[in-house]
Amino acid sequence: MNRPRVVVVGAGFAGFETARTLSRLVRDKAEIVLLNPTDYFLYLPLLPQVAAGILEPRRVTVSLPGSLPKVRLVLGEADGVDLEARQVRYTGPEGDTGTLEYDRLVLAVGSVNKLLPVPGVAEHAHGFRGLPEALYLRDHITRQIELAAGCEDPREYDARRTFVVVGAGYTGTEVVAQGKLFTDALVRKQPGRQGRKEPRWLLLDIADRLLPELDRRLSTTADRVLRRRGVDVRTGTSVKEATPDGVLLDDGEFIETRTLVWCVGVRPDPLVSDVGLPVERGRLLVDPQLNVPGHPEIFACGDAAAVPDLTRPGEFTPMTAQHAGRQGKVAGRNVAASLGFGARHTYKHNDLGFVVDLGGVQAAANPLGVPLSGPLAGALTRGYHLAAMPGNRVRVAADWMLEAVLPRQAVQLGLVRSWSVPLDSEAPEQARVPGAPEKD
Ligand SMILES: Cc1cc2nc3c(=O)[nH]c(=O)nc-3n(C[C@H](O)[C@H](O)[C@H](O)COP(=O)(O)OP(=O)(O)OC[C@H]3O[C@@H](n4cnc5c(N)ncnc54)[C@H](O)[C@@H]3O)c2cc1C
Numbered sequence: 254m255n256r257p258r259v260v261v262v263g264a265g266f267a268g269f270e271t272a273r274t275l276s277r278l279v280r281d282k283a284e285i286v287l288l289n290p291t292d293y294f295l296y297l298p299l300l301p302q303v304a305a306g307i308l309e310p311r312r313v314t315v316s317l318p319g320s321l322p323k324v325r326l327v328l329g330e331a332d333g334v335d336l337e338a339r340q341v342r343y344t345g346p347e348g349d350t351g352t353l354e355y356d357r358l359v360l361a362v363g364s365v366n367k368l369l370p371v372p373g374v375a376e377h378a379h380g381f382r383g384l385p386e387a388l389y390l391r392d393h394i395t396r397q398i399e400l401a402a403g404c405e406d407p408r409e410y411d412a413r414r415t416f417v418v419v420g421a422g423y424t425g426t427e428v429v430a431q432g433k434l435f436t437d438a439l440v441r442k443q444p445g446r447q448g449r450k451e452p453r454w455l456l457l458d459i460a461d462r463l464l465p466e467l468d469r470r471l472s473t474t475a476d477r478v479l480r481r482r483g484v485d486v487r488t489g490t491s492v493k494e495a496t497p498d499g500v501l502l503d504d505g506e507f508i509e510t511r512t513l514v515w516c517v518g519v520r521p522d523p524l525v526s527d528v529g530l531p532v533e534r535g536r537l538l539v540d541p542q543l544n545v546p547g548h549p550e551i552f553a554c555g556d557a558a559a560v561p562d563l564t565r566p567g568e569f570t571p572m573t574a575q576h577a578g579r580q581g582k583v584a585g586r587n588v589a590a591s592l593g594f595g596a597r598h599t600y601k602h603n604d605l606g607f608v609v610d611l612g613g614v615q616a617a618a619n620p621l622g623v624p625l626s627g628p629l630a631g632a633l634t635r636g637y638h639l640a641a642m643p644g645n646r647v648r649v650a651a652d653w654m655l656e657a658v659l660p661r662q663a664v665q666l667g668l669v670r671s672w673s674v675p676l677d678s679e680a681p682e683q684a685r686v687p688g689a690p691e692k693d
Contacts, residue, residue, distance in 0.1 A: 256281075256282065256283050256284045257283045257284070257356040257357065257592055258283070258284045258285075258286060258353075258354065258355055258356050258357075259275060259283055259284070259285050259286070259355065259356065259357040259358075259359065259588055259592075260286045260288060260341055260353050260355040260357070260358050260359070261275075261285065261286070261287045261288070261359040261361060262288045262289075262331045262341060262358070262359065262360050262361060262362055262524075263288075263289060263360070263361035263362040263363055263522075263555070263557070264287050264289035264291075264293075264294050264317055264326075264361075265294065265295065265297075265361065265363045265555060265556075265577065266294075266297075266555060266574045266577035266578040266581060267361035267363070267554040267555025267556075267557075267558075267577040267578065267580055267581040267584070268287065268289070268359065268361035268362075268554075268555070268581065269294045269315075269317075269321075269578075269581065269643065270577075270578050270579075270580075270581025270582045270584075270585060271359050271361060271552075271554065271581040271582075271584045271585040271588070272285055272287050272321055272324045272585070273320075273321060273581075273585065273643075274581065274582045274584075274585025274586060274589075275585040275588055275589055276321060276323040276324050277585075278585065278586065278589035278594050278595060279589050279592060279594050280323070281323065282592070282594070283592055284325065285323065285324045285325065286324070286325045286327055286353055286355075287317060287321065287324050287325070287326050287327065288327045288329055288330075288331055288341065288343055288353065289317065289326065289327075289328070289329075290328065290329065290330045290346070290680060290682055290683055291314075291328075291682055291683070292316065292317050292318065292326060292328060293314035293315055293316055293317060294314065294315040294317060294320070294643060295313060295314055295383070295384060295682065296313045296314070296315065296638075296641075296642050296643075296645075297313075297382075297574065298574060298610075298638060298641075299312075299313045299638060299642075299649070300313060300381065300383075300384070300387045301381075301387075301424070301427040301428050301430075301431045301432075301610070302431060302610070303384070303387040303388065303391065304381070304387040304388075304390040304391045304394070304428060304431065304432070304435075305391070305431035305432060305434065305435040305612070305661075306391055306395075306435055306661050306662055306663070307431070307652060307653070307656050307661070308649060308652045308653075309652060310384055310387070310388055311645075311648075312645055312648050312649050312652055313384070313645075313649075314384070314645070315642065315643050315644035315645055316644070319644070320643060320644050327343070327345075327351075327353065328345055328346050329343035329344055329345040329346065329351065330343060330344055330680060331343045331362065331524055332344055332350075332524075333524075333527060333528070334358065334360075334528045336528070336529065336530075336548070336551075338354075339354060339355050339356070339358070339550065340352045340353065340354050340355070341353045341355065341358065355550070356550065356592075357550050357551075357552070357588050357591060357592070358550060358551045358552070359551075359552045359553065359554070359584055359588060360524075360525060360528070360537060360551070360552070360553040360557055360558070361553065361554050361555045361557060361558075361577075361581065361584070362521075362522035362524050362525060362555075362557045363521075363522055363555055363556045363557055363577075364382070364519035364520060364521050364522055364556040364557065364572060365382060365519060365520060365521075365522055365523070365678065365679055365680075365681055366380035366381075366382050366515065366519060366520075366676055366677070366678065366681060367517055367518040367519050367520045368676065368677055369517060371491075371492055371493065371494065371495065372493075372494045372495070373494050373495035373496055374492065374495045374513070374515060374676065375675070375676050375677050376495070377495040377496065377497060377513055378419070378495055378513040378514065378515040378676050379393075379513070379514055379515065379671070379674055379676055380514075380515050380516070380674075380676045380678075380681060381424055381425075381428055381514060381515075381516050382519060382681035383674075383681035383682045383683070384682065385669050385673065385674050385681070385682075385683065385684035386674045386681060388668065388669045388684075389669040389670070389671065389673075389674045389684075390428075390432075390514065391665070392665035392666060392667055392668075392669065393512065393665075393671070394416070394432060394435060394436060394439075394512070395439060395663055395664070395665040396665050396667075397413040397414065397416075397511055397512060398413070398414065398436055398439045398440060398443075398452065399665070400413050401413035401414045402443050408509065411450075411453075411509065412498070412499065412509035412510055412511055413511050414436070414440075414450075414452040414453060415452070415453045415454075415455070415499075415508060415509060415510040415511075415512070416429075416432060416436070416452065416453070416454045416455070416510065416512040416514070417454075417455045417457065417500055417508055417510050417512060417513050417514070418432070418454070418455070418456050418457070418514045418516060419457050419458075419491070419492055419513065419514070419515055419516060419517055420457075420458060420515065420516035420517035420518060421456050421457070421458035421460070421462075421463040421464065421465070421486075421488070421516075422464065422465070422466060422516060422517075422518060423464060423467070423607070423609050424516040425456060425458070425514070425516030425517075426456065426463055426464055426475050426479070426609060426611075427609060427610055427611070427612075428514055428516060429454050429456045429479060429484055430475075430478070430479060430482070430484075430610070430611040430612040430615070431610075431612045432454060433452070433454045433479075433482050433483065433484055433612070434482070434612045434613055435661065436451075436452035436454070437451060437452065438660065438661045438663075439452075439661070439663050440452060442660070442663060451483055453485065454483075454484045454485065455484070455485040455486075455487060455508065456479065456484055456485070456486050456487070457487045457490045457491060457492065457502070458487075458488050458489075458490070458491075459489065459490065459491045460488060460489070461488050461489055462476070462488055463475045463476050463479070463486065463488070464609065464617075466571070467607055467609070467619075468607070468619050468622075468624065470617075470619065470624040471607065471609055471617040471618070471619055471624070474611075474617035474624070474626040474630075475609060475611060475617050478611045478615045478617070478626075479611070482612075487502075490502055490503060490504065491503050492513075495513055498510075500513055515676055519556065519572060520535055521534075521535040521536045521537075521556060521557045522556075522557050522679070523535075523679055524557075524679075525537045525553070525557045530545055530548070530551075531546075532559070533559035533569060534559070536556070536557060536558055536559035536569070537553040537557060537558050537559065538558075538559045539552070539553050539554075539558050539559065539560055540561070541560070541561050541563060541599045541600055541601070542583075542587050542597050542598070542599055542600070543558065543560065543580060543583055543584045543587055543600060544587065549591065550591075552584045552587065552588055553584075554577065554580035554581055554583070554584040555572075555576075555577035555580060555581065556572040556577060558580070560576070560580060560600055563599070563600070563601040564601060564602070564603055564604075570600075570602070573607075574641070575602075575604075575605065576602065578641075579600070579602050580600055583598050583599075583600045586598050605620065605621060606618065606619040606620040606621055606622060606623075607619060608620075608630070608633065608634040608637050608638075609634070610631075610634050610635075610638075611631075613631070614627070614628040614631040614632075615627065615628075615630070615631055616630040616631040616633070616634040617630055618630040618633050618634055618637075620633065635653065669684050672685070673685040673686065
């Protein structure tokens with residue numbers, strides 16, 4: 254007898270947990286196919302540490318074949334879903350195309366960088382949503398500090414040592430926190446630095462506080478730590494225009510810089526809107542059991558799904574790793590239940606708190622609503638990340654230990670170029686390469 258086939262699209266927090274839970278429950282009674290453009294799960298919350306040269310890039314990845322032995326990995330990117338034929342169309346990494354038939358489908362494609370219609374931003378800014386962008390930023394920062402060192406023109410010198418990050422959510426805040434420590438470490442190694450200004454970092458947000466979506470006490474801690482570190486924090490401020498030489502702020506000030514990092518948020522992966530099912534702000538609408546209404550064979554979870562938040566009636570769960578991973582587990586159980594293994598569950602999750610790594614030993618955290626700061630929060634944050642990673646923990650911990658005793662490695666390999674990580678990308682998990690096969 255043919256085994257039913259479950260196709261899971263996307264192997265991030267939600268898709269990885271779906272596939273892992275499902276494979277434990279159904280064992281070999283169903284075929285589980287995981288479609289993902291890369292052969293790894295990416296632990297996004299530690300990406301700022303990759304950009305700052307603390308963690309090597311492979312540390313924040315976990316091999317899919319290595320950790321999901323009962324799941325068949327198909328490398329590729331879904332291009333569309335044929336709801337009638339129950340097929341997913343995809344393009345593989347070498348331009349080959351294919352289709353996957355499904356009995357059950359789980360859409361867990363996550364999100365991509367959000368663009369705002371600000372002139373010049375798409376051309377001159379970079380996002381922070383994938384490993385290629387983190388690698389690019391690490392090299393770019395190192396290069397700017399090195400180019401500034403050999404620079405005779407004081408204006409160019411200052412511009413190269415000025416870094417502007419827009420968006421003070423957890424991504425932008427962590428990028429600035431780590432970035433400032435990184436550049437300070439780089440200039441400490443340079444000769445003749447006495448009397449020179451420190452590299453300048455600006456963090457801008459249109460909101461009236463850092464971390465606007467989190468507990469106000471976390472914002473206060475982050476604000477204090479960053480300002481003490483010398484970061485120019487500007488709330489209530491946004492960018493009017495970006496040019497090759499810098500950014501024009503909405504208050505009329507022009508900041509000369511060669512670095513604009515765009516962390517204003519994310520939007521659901523556009524694949525979801527193209528499927529032809531009801532969406533809520535680009536997220537696929539599902540019921541509290543993560544099922545698409547009217548399609549008992551289709552489930553969705555994570556950033557790409559609009560999941561009713563039963564702890565806050567009338568709202569949808571926010572786009573966080575905590576929700577995505579937990580929803581993935583519930584999706585796995587409910588898909589298994591739909592195949593006759595176990596019972597269905599409803600998704601309901603109370604916020605357990607948040608951790609924001611502020612670099613060095615500093616962090617802001619509120620586990621179970623208790624606000625923490627300083628080294629205690631720093632230790633808790635690192636412990637949380639180690640516990641939450643599905644693998645590679647020893648290697649991550651080893652990099653942290655090396656970082657504590659050795660100077661930061663200041664080399665740029667230049668493997669990821671500016672043009673290969675455009676801000677406006679539907680696939681931030683992959684760097685563009687010259688001569689790559691075109692998609693239809
Ligand atoms: C820098 C950064 C730091 C963050 N820090 C935190 C934090 O500290 N705490 C927290 O709670 N949240 C954090 N987040 C948010 C969190 O990472 C996301 O909410 C979470 O990753 C969402 O999980 P997901 O499975 O929905 O999507 P993802 O984890 O993004 O996974 C989506 C997967 O789908 C794949 N995919 C995309 N399109 C296709 C396609 N067409 N076909 C096949 N596969 C596809 C992608 O390659 C990826 O593997 C952070 C995000 C970023 C960018």
